[in-house]
Amino acid sequence: MKIAEALILRSDMLKKLASLKQRVGNNVVVQEGDAPHEDPSALIVQAFAVQDELEGLVVNINQANQSHALADGRKLSQAVAYRDTLAARHALISHAVASTAKEPDRYSMKEIKWTAVIKVAALQKQADDLAQAIREINVAIQEANWKAELA
Numbered sequence: 001m002k003i004a005e006a007l008i009l010r011s012d013m014l015k016k017l018a019s020l021k022q023r024v025g026n027n028v029v030v031q032e033g034d035a036p037h038e039d040p041s042a043l044i045v046q047a048f049a050v051q052d053e054l055e056g057l058v059v060n061i062n063q064a065n066q067s068h069a070l071a072d073g074r075k076l077s078q079a080v081a082y083r084d085t086l087a088a089r090h091a092l093i094s095h096a097v098a099s100t101a102k103e104p105d106r107y108s109m110k111e112i113k114w115t116a117v118i119k120v121a122a123l124q125k126q127a128d129d130l131a132q133a134i135r136e137i138n139v140a141i142q143e144a145n146w147k148a149e150l151a
Contacts, residue, residue, distance in 0.1 A: 003064050003076070004145035006057055013054045020047040060150045068148035070140050076148070083137045090130040097123050 001009075024043045027036035065076040074082075100116040 001150050002146055003061060003068070003148045003150060004142065006061050006064075006150055007145060010054065010057055010061065013050055013057070017047060017050055017054070020050065064148055064150050067151070068144060070144050072140070076141065076144055079137055079141050079144075083134060083141065086130055086134045086137065090127055090134060093123050093127040093130065097127060 020043055023038060024040045024047070027038050027040045027043065030036050062077070065080060068076050070076065070079050096118060097120055100118065100120050102114040
């Protein structure tokens with residue numbers, strides 16, 4: 001199985017776990033005299049089985065990320081960490097830019113005026129550059145994920 005396929009499977013398993021969690025919550029309490037639509041204990045057992053399977057899959061994905069590299073020589077795990085750092089920086093810069101758009105407040109008869117203390121255009125350029133770098137590293141990671149096999 002390719003790493004990319006394992007990642008798709010992991011995503012499906014996480015969705016299934018979220019569904020099972022909700023179904024458990026929907027069935028643990030019923031009106032007196034009624035029966036639940038599904039047995040919450042059986043749903044919990046099913047969720048535990050999915051979690052066990054997911055744990056093994058994640059271990060295999062992590063091992064593959066440690067042993068396979070991108071075309072530039074970086075391990076997949078390093079590339080993923082780098083991508084996460086870029087994404088966090090992009091989120092911070094985007095938040096700073098969005099926070100500069102503050103509507104004027106009214107206080108009594110006077111208007112409070114707000115002034116941005118950062119250069120929005122420069123930050124927006126930085127956010128755009130980060131977004132491009134994220135796209136580029138994502139392409140490289142995806143390429144490697146479709147080429148690399150799980151152990």
